[in-house]
Amino acid sequence: MHSVINNIVKSTEKRIQRIENEADPEENGSIRTEKRDIVKAITDKKSQNKVAVIAEVKPASPGKKLRDIMPDDAVMIAKEMEKAGAIAISVLTEPEFFHGSLNNLEAVRKEVSLPVLRKDFIINKVQFNEIESDLILLIAGILRDNLDEMVNLAIAKGFEPLVEVHNQNELEEALKTKARLIGINNRNLSTLEIDLDTTLKLAPIIKEYDINNNLHHTIISESGMHNIEDIKMVIEAGADAVLVGTSIIKSGDIYAKTKELVDALD
Template sequence: MHSVINNIIQSTEQRISQIKEEEEAKKNEYIDTDKRDIVSKINEKKSQNKVAVIAEVKPASPGKKLRDINPEDAAFIASEMERAGAVAISALTEPQFFHGSIGNLEAVRKKVMLPVLRKDFIINKLQFEEVRSDLILLIAGILEDHLEEMVDIAIEKGFEPLVEVHNENELEKALKTKARIIGINNRNLSTLEIDLDTTLKLIPVIKEFDRINGSHHIIISESGMHNADDIRKVIDAGADAVLVGTSIIKSGEIYAKTRELVNALD
């Protein structure tokens, strides 16, 4: 892993050590029936020949601050994304490197009716007790041999796991889990370089697995998409949805940019 990613993991471990014992008492609080279904949202958008965009409330990337976003801002940004046709909202909760917060996620989920993805570095089951979300990101390259266990716990807790992969080895592990949604991260976590061809290379592997096993996975392309051409490239390759944050936030025109991406197939 890149040194930045290792630093984030170390910071996350420190956060976990500070989770209060009372969080453990909440362990059944989030097992409920109000989970918002992203799969139906994606299928509905595809039936309209529109792009299923998961739009991200993203204050920063490591080393690159985009804008200050407090809970009130997060709620407004998410509402603009929803109004523009996004199928879900991704909210960053990693505080030190991405300047996200639990408060931002809570404000977003209270404001919008869309499914909300918690975007963070989930490495310990205690993190499932921190906040309610509809989906939760699990990164195969970080969880490695613990991936299947964490997917099972996420499902048990009422979350829809979005398992993120970058290469065939990680994908092989992901396909052995019960996860219905596979996110292909075009960013290499060892070099932090982005290549959209990563999506193009891994989609056929997923499709072949599903053909042989009679299964069906939702495929989401993540990172590195800035315009309609980028979107069309991964959708034409077979992606069901895209996750976009930086280009929307940097545009300064949340509604207009989200709408542009949703309508990229027009």
């Protein structure tokens, strides 16, 4: 694991300590509104021969700030993404390295009708009680032996877990869980380098597994897609949807860039 990832996990552990110290023992986090169905949203978009784009409200990557995003800005960005045809919005909530916030997520989910993904380093069950979202990211390479338990807890709490994998070993563990969504992150957690071949390699393995076991997983390719050619490449490899953040936020025109990616198959 790259030192940056280790530092993010350590920072998250400190956050969790604060959450536990501040938690109301009477609060069980069980009150939820109806979950918005991302699987249906992806299926509907694909039936229109459009790309199912999960567009990300992303203030920064580790070591690379993209822009300041406060809740009002997050809402404005998300509405442009929704108007351009995105099928879901991903909102970063990790505060130290990605400059995200729970306030951004809360504001976005109130103002858009799309499913909303909480993008963070979820390593402890207390994080499930922090805020409401439709989907929640669970990173196989970080959760390791706790992955199955965390998937089950997420489902019990009313979240749709998106299990993120980076290699075949992690994928095999993800396929043992009840998760319907498998995210293939093209960024290597050991080197932080991006290679779209990760999706090209792993997506067919999922397809074959589903055929052999009479199952259906929804495959989401994550990281490193900047243009129409990148989108076409991962879709042809078997991805059902793509998660794109940096290239949309950096584009200068949120609506136009999102729409370009949604229309990539035209």
